[in-house]
Amino acid sequence: MxxxxxxxxxxxxxxxxxxxxxxxxxxxxxxxxxxxxxxxxxxxxxxxxxxLQSAALPAGDPQPQPGQRREQPGMQPDSQGTPHPVSAAEAFVRSKALETFRANGHVGKFSIEHRDAPAGTVTTTNGVPTRPERQPGQIPLNPDFPLLIANLLDRQTSSGNTLEYVRDTSGPVAGAGTWNKAAVVPEGTMKPQSGPFSWDTITTSLKVVAHWVPITRQAADDDGQMVGYINGRLTYGLEYKLDRQILTGNGTTEMQGILTTPGIGSYQPGVGSTDVKLITVRKAKTQGELALYPPDAIVLNPMDWQDIELDEDQNGQFRVIANVTDPGAPMRLWGLTVVTSVAMAAGTALLGGFRTGATLWERQGIKILMSDSHADLFLANTLVILAERRANVAVHTPAAFVKVTFAAAT
CATH class of the missing domain: 1.10.287 (Helix Hairpins)
Known part of the structure; x- marks a missing residue:
């Protein structure tokens, strides 16, 4: 052979x-x-x-010949050609539960759970997290900047609803010599003990993020509209809220936001400083490096990022942007991935080693529920689609983060 x-x-x-x-x-x-x-x-x-297997014919193309079949919404293969659902919306419209629900005349309720990409994995391009691809559908009511904050963190899966972890409360250090006592030790002598260290055990719970939208019975029979509702409104809304909770959640009734966690570092130019924001970020990065937690990303308010991108040298050349005609260029500053979010207050920024300092724990993927049991909407021949997920953030190393406050404009 x-x-x-x-x-x-x-x-x-x-x-x-x-x-x-x-x-x-x-x-x-x-x-x-x-x-x-x-x-x-x-x-x-x-x-x-x-x-070829994943290619879709454009609108208006001739109908498939006998023996061929045009894939319906929710039936497309993934990027590897594998014919299985690649989003919560596709899993939902392909489910047997939805088929049964429709066959029963849209009576009752059911749910489908779909997990995202495997825990701990983030798609990157040249080290920069990429925005997840979205299927065409409903346009979000409140468009926002790319949702990337969650992708900066280590992401893991929890099998329970209680989240317990150890938080390092030692605080930022000025250098390795303050805690790292590792040394060359002669034979037969005592080995040095590193420290001091201090820890707190944090016990909390995973929080539910959820919302629902009404949908007509006619739209519920249309797979294309269903995918649009779930991807364009429900899934987007959960991601939108998750990003903001990671930054500013109060840690009690909400998730634990990084900015509300005790022990994170801070940097602010001295009184009378004329440092522009570009310089302030560089000095804050040094502070993070001195704490032995090298920063890998920074979250900025869009107005502050605008000021940095529009910063010019004496010749009128932009310092940060080399080519303003390339909207797809990765957002980078001093080697840091830049994420913009309106959840970050103008005049401040969050810089840090995100994967080192915090973990996003998720109990389940996105769960989609549909029901006809809403008192008011039932009489209007309208159904309800609800989406929810359980998650929380464990900020186990606060010293890995630095809150930056920019000097006031003069």
Whole structure:
């Protein structure tokens, strides 16, 4: 039986690694190049196949020929060509529960839970978290800036509703010498003890974020409209609120916001300082580095980011933006990922090692419920779609964050 490409590749790799191989090296190199070329061709063919499988015909195209089938909303394959739901909305419209609900004349209620990407994974491009792709549908009522704050954090899954974690209350340090007593120790002598450290055990619960919208029975029978409602209004609204809770949640009746957590660092230019915001961010970054928690991102109010982007040198050239015609360029400043949010008060910013300092714990993915049991809407031939998720933020290392206060404009 002829060898597969993988078997041929492995055979050549073994020969290249063999220090005692005494065959023709030139001939072996030629075989390696040929196998590499064939594998690359196979990969290109596979990528083209996946692209064709996921391609959708534009509106107005002829109907599929016999033997072909145009995919309906919620039936599209994912980016790898795998035909399974890739969003909460798609999982919902493809569910057996919805099919049964429709067959029963929209009577009763049911729910579908859909988990997001695997816990702890974040899609990135050149180290910058990317905005999740959205399916076309309803336009959000209150458009906002890209929701990326949650993607800055370590994200994990909780199996219960109680969240208990240890918070480091040692506070920022001036340098490794204040707590790190590691040293070269002569044989037979006492080893040094590092510290001091102090910890608090925090016990809280995962918080429910939820909202609902009305939908007509006719719209509930249209998969395209259902996907639009769930993605455009419900899912977006949960993400919108989650981002703001991560920043400013009060930690009792709400999630634990980073800005409301005791022990985070702070930086503010001295009285009379003329430092512009660009310089202030750089000095605050140094403070984070001295605390031994190198910052990786900064959250800014859109007005403050505007001031930084429009900062010019003596020649009238922008200092931060090299090409104003490229709206897709990653937002970066002093090596930090920049996230803008109206939840951040103007004149302030939050800088920190987000993945080091906090974890977003999620009990479940987005849960979608539908019911005809709303007293007022039932008589109006209208249903209810509700979306909810359970989550909370564990700010276990407050010293990893620095709240920045910019100097007042003069």
């Amino acid at each position: 002829p060898q597969s490409l993988i078997e041929q590749r492995d055979e050549i790799i073994a020969l290249l690694r063999d220090p005692d191989y005494d065959g023709d090296l030139d001939e072996l190199d030629q075989r390696a190049e040929e196998i590499e070329r064939k594998i690359e061709a196979a990969n290109r063919r596979d990528a083209r196949l996946r692209a």
